[in-house]
Amino acid sequence: MSETHPRETSDRRVTVHLGTTPLTGEAGQTIAGVLLANGVTTWRTTRKARRPRGVFCGIGVCFDCLVTVNGVPDVRACQxxxxxGDIVEGHGVPPYGDRHA
Structure with missing residues (x-):
């Protein structure tokens, strides 16, 4: 028989800003986790075709989730x-924080 443990949750919250939109998440979440938990599924588009992108692999292998964080470009949001207080900027998705793909 296996013993069940209640899911541990953090009492500490973090607020990041996607452009000017504040988004709240739990301490320890990735930027992608905070964005997704707040309904943001698209935060960049491809350069040529302007196709929407967000999280694809979720483990840092692809480059679909790239964002700018605190002025540093090309940060993998899933990592x-x-x-x-982080300031996150998407690439090519007006307005920042588009909450649907």
Whole structure:
């Protein structure tokens, strides 16, 4: 018989800003996790065809989830832990924080 454990949750929240939109997440979540938890599925588009992109692999192998964080470009949102006060910018998706693909 297996013993069940309640899911541990953080009491600490973080707020990141996608452009000017504040998004709240749990401490320890990745930037992609915070974006997805707030309904943001698209935060960049491809250069030539302007096709929507967000998370594809979720493990840092592809480059679909790239964002700019605190002025640093080309950060993989699925790998970067969100920190309170982070400023996240999408690429080519007006307005930032488009909440649907």
């Amino acid at each position: 970067r832990t969100a920190r309170d």
